[in-house]
Amino acid sequence: MALFDAVKEKLANAGKTAIKASNEIIEVTKLNLLVKSEEDKIKDRLLEIGKAVYEHYRDGKPVEAELSISCEEIAKCEKIIDELKQKIMEIKKLRECKACLAHIDDEALYCPKCGAKVE
Numbered sequence: 001m002a003l004f005d006a007v008k009e010k011l012a013n014a015g016k017t018a019i020k021a022s023n024e025i026i027e028v029t030k031l032n033l034l035v036k037s038e039e040d041k042i043k044d045r046l047l048e049i050g051k052a053v054y055e056h057y058r059d060g061k062p063v064e065a066e067l068s069i070s071c072e073e074i075a076k077c078e079k080i081i082d083e084l085k086q087k088i089m090e091i092k093k094l095r096e097c098k099a100c101l102a103h104i105d106d107e108a109l110y111c112p113k114c115g116a117k118v119e
């Protein structure tokens, strides 16, 4: 009977160890989610700082030399995006309403959205 008791005790201990391990996994997962949440908040704030610096640059105000290099790169990207969007408009035979910026048919005389006369 001693052997049976020993096996029984080993199984009970293995169960306790498994429960302890899974509780640790749950705790670590919760903590990792909290870390991720704080990291996301940092990313949002960094993005806001970056946008503020870029708007500062775009308004012609002075920015640090190392930041102005990144700002110039962003400005180049914006220019490329504008050119690409213009090409898409040409392919789709559309143009932009000067009053409301809606995309309207190239041959329309009036904007169907705001009614402005198309020039």
Ligand SMILES: [Zn+2]
Binding pocket: 097, 098, 099, 100, 101, 102, 111, 112, 113, 114, 115, 116
């Ligand atoms: Zn319009």
